[in-house]
Amino acid sequence: xxxxxxxxxxxxxxxxxxxxxxxxGFYDPLFPEVCEKCVxxxxxxxxxxxxxxxxxxxxxxxxxxxxxxxxVQESPFLTHVKVDxxxxxxxxxxxxxxxxxxxxxxxGGTAKELRIGYLNGLGDAAEPPDVNDPYSGLVDxxxxxxxxxxxxxxxxxxxxxxxxxxxxxxxxxxQKFSSFGSGDYSVYMDGCCRxxxxxxxxRGNFVFHIRAGMKLPSSGNSDSARSPNAPVLxxxxxxxxxxxxxxxxxxxxxxxx
Numbered sequence: 372x373x374x375x376x377x378x379x380x381x382x383x384x385x386x387x388x389x390x391x392x393x394x395x396g397f398y399d400p401l402f403p404e405v406c407e408k409c410v411x412x413x414x415x416x417x418x419x420x421x422x423x424x425x426x427x428x429x430x431x432x433x434x435x436x437x438x439x440x441x442x443v444q445e446s447p448f449l450t451h452v453k454v455d456x457x458x459x460x461x462x463x464x465x466x467x468x469x470x471x472x473x474x475x476x477x478x479g480g481t482a483k484e485l486r487i488g489y490l491n492g493l494g495d496a497a498e499p500p501d502v503n504d505p506y507s508g509l510v511d512x513x514x515x516x517x518x519x520x521x522x523x524x525x526x527x528x529x530x531x532x533x534x535x536x537x538x539x540x541x542x543x544x545x546q547k548f549s550s551f552g553s554g555d556y557s558v559y560m561d562g563c564c565r566x567x568x569x570x571x572x573x574r575g576n577f578v579f580h581i582r583a584g585m586k587l588p589s590s591g592n593s594d595s596a597r598s599p600n601a602p603v604l605x606x607x608x609x610x611x612x613x614x615x616x617x618x619x620x621x622x623x624x625x626x627x628x
Contacts, residue, residue: 385424401543409545415587422487422542429536446562467526468523471523
C-alpha cells in the first residue's frame with residue numbers, strides 16, 4: 372500500500388502476486404476451475420497464480436475540465452469499477468471488470484494496456500517467451516483454452532474498505548508449462564496509472580508493475596511463493612530498464628490530486 376495516497380491519478384493502490392503448484396494444493400474457491408484438471412508428466416509444471424489488487428473507488432469518471440483528462444481517460448482499467456462496486460453493494464455480485472485497453476489492430480501494445488502474464492527469467496533479465504511477439508506469455512482467462520474477446524480481466528471482489536473507498540479483489544489463473552519448462556520464470560501484472568512519489572518524481576501517470584519470481588524444478592514438487600512487500604515503480608511497461616524499488620514503503624508518500 373502506498374501510504375497517504377488518495378484515490379486519484381488512476382486509482383491503483385496496492386497489489387501482490389502469489390503462486391503454488393497445482394500438485395502442491397493450489398485452490399481458490401472463487402476460481403475453482405484453476406488447477407482442477409491440469410495434467411502434466413511433471414506436476415511441478417502446473418501452477419496456480421493469484422493476483423491481488425486494491426483499487427480506489429474515489430476517482431473522476433465524467434467529463435473533466437477541458438484539456439485535463441479524467442482519471443478513466445488516464446487509467447482505462449477503471450472503466451467499469453464504480454458500476455461493479457455498486458453492483459457488489461446491492462446484491463453481492465463479486466465480478467470486477469478491469470478493462471485491458473487492448474489494441475484493436477496490430478500487435479503493438481500501449482502504455483495504458485493492462486497486462487497479466489509470465490516472462491522467462493527473473494529480474495530485469497526476464498523477457499517474453501517469444502521476444503518477437505509482445506503478446507507472448509499474456510494471460511487471457513483463468514484456464515486455457517480461452518474463448519471470446521476477453522476485453523476485461525474478470526477479477527472477483529473480496530471486500531470493500533470500511534469507508535467504501537477501496538475495493539480489494541483477486542484474479543487466479545492456471546499456467547501449464549511445457550515438459551521442457553523447468554527453470555526460472557516471473558509472473559506479473561502491469562498497467563497505468565499510479566500516483567507519483569513526492570520528492571522523487573515530478574509527474575505521475577507512470578505504469579505500475581507487480582511481479583513474483585518462480586523456480587520450477589525438472590521433477591518433483593515446487594515451493595509456493597508470494598511477491599515481497601516491496602513495490603516496483605517503473606516509468607515504462609515491462610520489461611523496462613528504469614525502475615526504483617523500495618524494500619521499506621513506510622516512508623513513501625504520494626500525491627493524491
